[in-house]
């Protein structure tokens with residue numbers, strides 16, 4: 274292998290193993306999606322097609338990597354939790370980060386036309402990525418609480434901003450000025466009293482973001498109970514260390530729009546943080 278006299282340069286590639294036994298969080302974020310969303314006719318404040326496409330690309334990543342146990346997305350970003358015992362690519366930082374970011378981006382572009390049939394891509398979208406290591410479950414819980422709180426803050430702002438523009442006739446500059454320094458309560462009041470919008474009744478997808486979890490479904494689960502299924506993964510191979518004795522167990526990826534800050538979500542799924 275290392276035959277030639279040039280091969281020594283390989284020694285300059287240093288190991289970049291991520292600390293064993295720690296949770297990894299990968300966060301991807303669309304590059305300049307403010308511009309990308311305008312160039313591709315996203316509806317404001319929330320384009321459902323774009324959100325569903327993000328969910329789809331994220332679901333593909335869960336399908337490809339059993340070590341990903343949870344994903345949370347909003348706007349142009351997605352966070353993935355990789356279990357602390359993962360040996361994915363021998364925990365090589367650059368390998369994991371570059372491969373997963375590339376797989377997500379490829380999937381986003383591959384499925385673009387299914388979600389935007391009348392909106393050809395004007396240029397290839399791209400995503401940046403980072404991996405953060407967390408030592409314990411408290412930090413992981415707080416990480417996801419942080420992202421979901423951010424979802425709420427941004428969505429309340431954006432919903433009020435676009436109501437002022439689209440229904441209130443304000444320019445974007447005026448709307449920014451109107452909202453400058455306002456508290457959450459003021460925004461709720463503007464929405465309710467000026468535009469008759471009760472924020473709390475807006476689609477949970479917008480208020481809570483998308484949470485993807487892997488759930489086990491037995492073969493005989495009736496079709497109508499399989500709500501929220503986006504993709505079904507084939508049964509795990511028998512030799513897989515995580516496979517179960519009941520060979521008919523399948524896992525599916527469910528897309529939820531629920532609270533992940535309180536304990537309820539986590540108490541029902543102890544395996545996520547195990």
Ligand code: ATP
Nearest residue numbers: 303304305306307310315318319320323324348349
């Ligand atoms: P950066 O490259 O620094 O991330 P950015 O322009 O992508 O820059 P973000 O803070 O990531 O900035 O914000 C993403 C922007 O993309 C949002 O502010 C919004 O304008 C737009 N956007 C993303 N998803 C949607 C969507 N589903 N519907 C409408 N607009 C969206």
Ligand code: ATP
Nearest residue numbers: 274337361362363365367368369371372373375376
């Ligand atoms: P890894 O994910 O580890 O990189 P790999 O299958 O991509 O696995 P490489 O060592 O990168 O392995 O080799 C790339 C392989 O892709 C080549 O061995 C060859 O089989 C194939 N390949 C790449 N480009 C071409 C090409 N232009 N024409 C024919 N085959 C190609």
Ligand code: MG
Nearest residue numbers: 302303304305
């Ligand atoms: Mg940014």
Ligand code: MG
Nearest residue numbers: 302303304306
């Ligand atoms: Mg962005």
Ligand code: MG
Nearest residue numbers: 302348349350
């Ligand atoms: Mg963003």
Ligand code: MG
Nearest residue numbers: 368371372375
């Ligand atoms: Mg290769």
